[in-house]
Amino acid sequence: MSAGTPLDALAARTLGLAEGFDRADLARGQGARLRETFLWARARSRFYRARLAGCAPPRSIEDLAALPFTTAADLAADPLALVCVPQDEIDRVVTLETSGTSGRPKRLFFTAADQEITLAFFRCGLSQMVARGRNVLALLPQGRPGGLGDLLGRALRALGARVRFAEASPDDDAFRRSPPDLVVGAPVAVLDLARRTCGCTVRAVLLCSDRPPEGAARRLAAAWGCETFEDWGMTEMGYGGGVDCRAHDGRHLQEGDFLFEIVDPATGRAVPDGAFGEVILTTLTRRGMPLIRYRTGDVSRFLPGRCACGSPLRRLDRIAMRSDGRVGPHGGVTLGEIDDALFGVAGVIDVRGGFRAGTPERLRLEVVAPGAAADLETRLTAALDGVASLRAARAEGALALELAVVGGASAPARGKRCLHVDASA
Structure with a gap:
């Protein structure tokens, strides 16, 4: 068996596990940290004092499912209510704009020790x-x-x-x-x-x-x-959530500092390994602003079985979409599906765009392809026809496609991109 991933040693140090730990050892260590986090948050956070009232402290990770979720709306409504330390212990405050919480931004608070957790993860992952x-x-x-x-x-x-x-x-x-x-x-x-x-x-x-x-x-x-x-990763978790090993078969998760679940977005119930659902995270070592069962909005799955590298840590598949990221007619489409179709066309370096309401709805895409060949638009249209929901919507006249090819130099996006939605007809 291979040597695993550098994240194995990080999880062992964080949870006090022996070298060569297995999933059962990991679950016991996570269970102890989960109970500590629950008691810390309920005692020091106004939000969790109310949210967890009447909830019994978990004895193991199996008890996690009985606890209520935390949402992005909670982070936007009263973020200071989630903080568990005096303000002079907060080292960094991050404000995230979002359209999913009535336009109010989310605010996140980190102590210097919380940021050291991210640094340790980055050092381990980058060492490969x-x-x-x-x-x-x-x-x-x-x-x-x-x-x-x-x-x-x-x-x-x-x-x-x-x-x-x-x-x-x-x-x-x-x-x-x-x-x-x-x-x-x-x-x-x-x-x-x-x-x-x-x-x-x-x-x-x-x-x-x-x-x-x-x-x-x-x-x-x-x-x-x-x-x-x-x-x-995501800003809510301090950026570091998982990274692949040299086997390149999924991202090994930072399970010493976080407890992850995959649930059905509609029911909130856990789905089996290999099934897609919403990623839920619980911080196990954060003290400034712990999060318990936070709904990330990212849709993915746990890859079943053990990685070829030998690590016992769970692996997360590529993010398929956001739980609210499917837009447009006929079941909608995600930017990821459009990316996968169009980046397969030679010469494409960036894709931007969005939907505009109307009859039919209009999907306008700006495709950046310097030195574009004459037949590029034809090849792009053919690639988009491979996306079933787009093909069906266009065939029924429910969707009009507008393609604009930018052939000159254009600075590509550097952060997360999204499909914009214009509700005005």
Whole structure:
């Protein structure tokens, strides 16, 4: 059996487990931390004091399902009610704009110790990709202290790597003269750079901040000969949730610091491994603003069985969609489905767009493809016909498709993208 993933040792240290722990050992360690989190939150948080009133403290992770969910609306309604420490212990506050909670932003609070949890995860995950003395190009803003770029930079420097941040697209000639060992960035930004610098040798790529389109790793390997890693995380959890190992068969989850569930979005009941549902997370070690059974809105599944690397940690499949991310007629479509269809067309580096209400509804897509061939629009339309809901809606006249191809240089998106919805007819 292989050596597992560096996250195994992190989970063991966090939960006080012996080397070579199994799922039963992990469950016992998580159960103890779950009880601690429950008691801490109920004693110190106004929100959880009310929400958990009448709930018995869990004795094991099997008791988790009896506890109520926490939602994005709760984080927006009164975020300070979830805070469990004095304000002078809060080291970072993050405000997230959202359209899903009546337009009110979510606010998240982290102590310095909470951010150390993320740093430990980043160091473990990145240790598979880069070694001391290697060069890293991060296609991200370095940002404020405690932000994603800052934490990634601190983790990389702790590993002895040299990191350079590039908010704007780097100079192609300079990249060719001295390609980095590791490139980190959002999928569309990295894919665009790989297209422009095809033939350079890059050791590894980490795709972060957004869902990678199907086949991204193959395209990057063809351009740079690199190994591609994908992470999953969200701001609510401090960015670090999971990252794949060198077997590249799902993202190993950070199960020392979080307890994860997959539930049916409609019923809230757990689904079996291999079935898709909404990802639910519970923090096990956070003290500033713990979250108990937080509904992430991300839809994915636990991959059944053990990874080829030998790790006992669960693996999360690629995020399929947001639980509220299916829009449009005939059952709707997600940006992920559109991405998977259109990024398979040679030359496409970015896709943007959205729906506009009316009869029929209109789906307008702007496809960025520098140096586009004359038949590109025909190939794009054919690719979209492979998405069943779009094909059916167009056949019935319920949907009109508008394609705009941008052939010149256009800066690709660097963060999470979405399908915009214009409700005005």
